[in-house]
Amino acid sequence: MWEGDRPSRSFVLLEGFGCTYKLTGDMPDLQSLHLKVLDNSLGTITPCQVGFIQHETLLDLCHRQPRIAAALWRETLIDASIFREWILNVGRREARSRMAHVLCELIVRLRAVGLAQDHRCKLPITQVEMADALGLSAVHVNRVLQELRGDGLIRLDGGTLTVLDWESLRQVADFDPAYLHLQRSQAAA
Amino acid sequence: MWEGDRPSRSFVLLEGFGCTYKLTGDMPDLQSLHLKVLDNSLGTITPCQVGFIQHETLLDLCHRQPRIAAALWRETLIDASIFREWILNVGRREARSRMAHVLCELIVRLRAVGLAQDHRCKLPITQVEMADALGLSAVHVNRVLQELRGDGLIRLDGGTLTVLDWESLRQVADFDPAYLHLQRSQAAA
DNA sequence: CGATGGCTTGAAATCTCTCAAAGAAAGTGG
DNA sequence: CCACTTTCTTTGAGAGATTTCAAGCCATCG
Numbered sequence: 177m178w179e180g181d182r183p184s185r186s187f188v189l190l191e192g193f194g195c196t197y198k199l200t201g202d203m204p205d206l207q208s209l210h211l212k213v214l215d216n217s218l219g220t221i222t223p224c225q226v227g228f229i230q231h232e233t234l235l236d237l238c239h240r241q242p243r244i245a246a247a248l249w250r251e252t253l254i255d256a257s258i259f260r261e262w263i264l265n266v267g268r269r270e271a272r273s274r275m276a277h278v279l280c281e282l283i284v285r286l287r288a289v290g291l292a293q294d295h296r297c298k299l300p301i302t303q304v305e306m307a308d309a310l311g312l313s314a315v316h317v318n319r320v321l322q323e324l325r326g327d328g329l330i331r332l333d334g335g336t337l338t339v340l341d342w343e344s345l346r347q348v349a350d351f352d353p354a355y356l357h358l359q360r361s362q363a364a365a
Numbered sequence: 366m367w368e369g370d371r372p373s374r375s376f377v378l379l380e381g382f383g384c385t386y387k388l389t390g391d392m393p394d395l396q397s398l399h400l401k402v403l404d405n406s407l408g409t410i411t412p413c414q415v416g417f418i419q420h421e422t423l424l425d426l427c428h429r430q431p432r433i434a435a436a437l438w439r440e441t442l443i444d445a446s447i448f449r450e451w452i453l454n455v456g457r458r459e460a461r462s463r464m465a466h467v468l469c470e471l472i473v474r475l476r477a478v479g480l481a482q483d484h485r486c487k488l489p490i491t492q493v494e495m496a497d498a499l500g501l502s503a504v505h506v507n508r509v510l511q512e513l514r515g516d517g518l519i520r521l522d523g524g525t526l527t528v529l530d531w532e533s534l535r536q537v538a539d540f541d542p543a544y545l546h547l548q549r550s551q552a553a554a
Numbered sequence: 555c556g557a558t559g560g561c562t563t564g565a566a567a568t569c570t571c572t573c574a575a576a577g578a579a580a581g582t583g584g
Numbered sequence: 585c586c587a588c589t590t591t592c593t594t595t596g597a598g599a600g601a602t603t604t605c606a607a608g609c610c611a612t613c614g
Contacts, residue, residue, distance in 0.1 A: 179543070196449075207446065210439040215446050215544045242428055249438050250399040252445060257396065257404050259448030260385075267455035267500025270569070302592065311456025313571050318594060354368070355404045459601070491560065502603050507562060561610080568603070578593070584586085 177218045183208040185230045192224030193300060197309055199285055206252050209234060222300050254357045261355040266311050269350065274310050275320045276349035279330065283339060284353050288362035295339035299332070324348075366407045372397040374419045381413030382489060386498055388474055395441050398423060411489050443546045450544040455500050458539065463499055464509045465538035468519065472528060473542050477551035484528035488521070513537075 177183065188203045196218055198204040204218060209231055238245035258281075265277045282299065286292035303321070307314040324330050329345045331338040339345055366372065377392045385407055387393040393407060398420055427434035447470075454466045471488065475481035492510070496503040513519050518534045520527040528534055 207442050210435060210442050211446070211546050213543065213546070215546070216449055239431055245434065245438075246399060249434075249441065252438070252441050253396050253399050256441060256445040256448055257400070259445055259452060260405055263448060263451045263455055263500075266452055304592080314592090315572080315594085316570055318592095319570095322594085354402065357400050357402070357404070493560080503560095504562085504604080505602055508602095511562085556614095558613080559611090561608105563608080564606090566604085569601085571600070572598090574596090576593100576595080578591100580589100580591075582587100582589075584588100 177205070177214060179214055179217050181214045182212055183214060183231075185228050186234055187229070188227045190225040190227055193221035194224055195219035195221055199282075200289070200291060203248075203251060206248055206255075221305065257355050257357060271310070271312055271316055271320045272323060273348055273350060274312070275306075275317070275324065276329070276345050277351055278306075278310060279324075279337065279339065280346055280349045280351035280353075281356070282337070283342075284356060284358070288356070288358050295342050297337055298335060299337040300335045366394070366403060368403055368406050370403040371401055372403060372420075374417050375423060376418070377416045379414040379416055382410035383413055384408035384410055388471075389478065389480060392437075392440060395437055395444075410494065446544050446546060460499070460501055460505055460509050461512060462537055462539060463501070464495075464506070464513065465518070465534050466540055467495075467499065468513075468526065468528065469535055469538045469540040469542075470545070471526070472531075473545060473547070477545070477547050484531050486526055487524060488526040489524045 183205070186203065186205050186208055189198060189200055191200055193199065194202070194204060196204060196216055198218075205214070208214060238248065261281075265274055269277060283292055283295055283297060286297045291297060303317045304314045306312075307317040310317065312320075321330075321332060324345075325332060327344075329339070329341050329348065331340055345351075372394070375392065375394050375397055378387060378389055380389055382388065383391070383393060385393055385405055387407075394403070397403060427437065450470075454463055458466060472481055472484055472486060475486045480486065492506045493503045495501075496506040499506065501509075510519075510521060513534075514521060516533075518528070518530050518537065520529055534540075
């Protein structure tokens with residue numbers, strides 16, 4: 177799906193890693209429900225399984241089940257909240273901190289949906305893609321990751337991220353998960 | 366209003382310049398309607414006039430007038446869209462381009478609501494505040510503005526911004542207003 | 555007048571990028 | 585299983601962008 181498209185249905189990411197930095201279980205394009213033109217492209221990092229739903233169906237559902245509408249609306253508000261944090265992250269933190277922040281977010285979000293145990297999770301992503309997401313050069317991403325590893329904060333092998341020292345990483349990242357708006361039960365780090 | 370607050374009503378900016386980079390006429394905290402905790406602080410740049418509305422009232426209104434709910438939802442989606450563009454702007458464009466981009470956005474948004482004529486508008490903002498918004502140092506903001514002026518792209522005096530060469534500024538900014546999701550009638554630049 | 559806030563300038567320090575090359579790892583086809 | 589190709593990671597060094605620190609200027613305000 178590309179910028180400029182005018183989709184007539186929304187979809188849900190059921191399985192895999194998608195782009196625009198979206199994770200399994202997310203519904204990245206509620207956008208398309210109320211905005212006619214797509215203003216960003218969506219891609220996949222890994223092979224993904226997605227479900228589609230017609231806009232009409234969804235709108236009808238929202239109309240008859242205000243709770244659902246509220247939940248989805250809430251979802252878009254949280255997205256916006258996350259974007260705000262990213263603006264801060266990308267605009268004001270230096271590379272090391274920025275990287276740490278994404279990693280913290282990744283862990284917490286995946287834990288919240290049961291896709292990460294302890295402080296370890298899959299990270300099937302290339303350094304070039306990370307660079308892209310963080311607005312850094314791939315070379316610099318590499319060096320920053322080495323630093324983080326060298327300081328014993330994380331381990332990274334075979335597409336698996338392990339946070340060895342959560343508290344330090346959190347401090348480096350200046351990470352406070354409030355912006356993710358998780359339920360208390362999900363928020364435990 | 367501060368991070369961590371749990372507001373029971375929303376408000377509308379009726380007049381003035383508010384912070385989190387919001388402009389007159391916006392409704393910056395629909396957020397609070399569905400999310401319990403405020404995850405960002407709101408401030409004002411200039412003295413502002415705001416209207417308040419109880420959450421209950423608003424929810425009730427949405428329930429009885431789905432069109433209103435849809436419109437407000439749409440609003441939050443556009444916000445998210447703008448945030449996405451900002452992530453791009455702040456993360457990937459260098460200072461000169463970044464600055465040009467905000468100025469373009471400012472002009473277009475103010476024109477859309479009739480607050481800017483031609484390519485000129487009020488910009489009652491200090492360079493320090495700009496620096497803050499752009500994630501740059503105040504010193505650098507100053508230099509970039511000088512460049513832009515030196516190249517004859519803008520003029521800036523007494524809190525008034527005048528774009529002297531819109532097309533060039535747009536190019537420097539790599540600005541495409543699609544992400545603002547304006548109606549065609551509003552979008553004319 | 556002195557104080558304050560905002561703008562401007564210069565110079566050195568820092569961060570990050572680009573370019574270029576080489577080493578690992580992973581996938582492909584024989 | 586091996587050669588081969590491709591993709592990803594790692595390294596070094598120089599160039600560029602941006603920051604910090606420090607100082608000076610200018611207007612406004614009490």
